[in-house]
Amino acid sequence: MDKSVLVQYSAMKEEIKDIRRRIEKDRRELERLNKLIVVDSVTCGKKGKKPLRTVKVHGRPETAISRKEAALSMHLLQLEQRETELVELTVQAEEYINSIEKSELRIMFRLYYLDGLTWNQVAHRMNQAFPKRKYTEDGCRMRNNRFFEKNL
Template identity: 50%
Template sequence: MTEERLEKIEQEGAVSDVVSGGMGGIQHFKITGFPTPEHAKVKQLLVSRQQRLKMKEVELLELTNKAEEYIESIEKSELRIMFRLYYIEGLAWAQVAHRMNSLFPKRAKAYNEKNCQKRNERFFQENL
C-alpha cells in the first residue's frame, strides 16, 4: 500500500488547485506544486518498513540456523530427515509421510501422517 501511494504521488507529479481570494473573493488563483511533505512522509514510512523487514529476515535466518543445528544433533537419521522435511522445508505431516515412504520404499508404507506426528511428539517428550 505504501509503495502504491508513493508511486502515485511520483506519477502525478505536480498537483494543482484553484482557490478564490482577493477583491472580495472574486479573483481565482491557480496553485501548482509538488506535495513534498506527503512524499517525504510516505518515503520515510517505506524505508522504515524495509528496515524492519530486513531485521526480521536476519532474525528468521538465525532461528533457521539454530533449528538446523539442533536437527543435525539428533542421533537417528530417520528423525533428522523427518524433522528437516517438517521444520525446515515446511511440509505438512502427510507430505512428510509420503516423502519418507519414497525415501525408504522397502519399509512398505511404514509412514503415515499420524505416526509421523506421534514420532515427533514422543521425541520432544523424551528430550525436553
C-alpha cells in the same frame, strides 16, 4: 536447546514474509503517489464577501510521499534486521536438528521446520525417500510429538 528454537524459526520466517509484503505495498503506494497530481481551487483575496478571482493550483502530495518513503525505509531496515536474526536462528535450528540421533527424524524435522512443509507433504516426501515404509500425516505428527514428550 529445545523445540522453542524450531517454533521461533518458523515464526521468524512468517514475520519476514509479512515485512516483505508490507514493503511491496509501500512501493506500490509510493509509485502511485509519485504519479499523482493534486489540483485545488484557491481564492485570491476578497472584495467584501466575493472573491476577486480563483486560481487552480497543481502539485504533488509531498507530505504523503515523504511519509510513505519513511515507512518504506523503516520496513527495509526491519527486514535487514530480521534476516540477520533468521540466519542466526537457522544455524541454531540446524544444530538442534543435527543433534537428534535418528536420521529419519532429522529428515522429517528438516522438511517440517526448516522447509516449512505440512505434515501431509512431509509424509509424501518420506514415502518417496523410503518406499519400503509407509508414512502418513498422522504418523509423522505423532513421531514429532513423541520425540518432544520424551526429550522435554
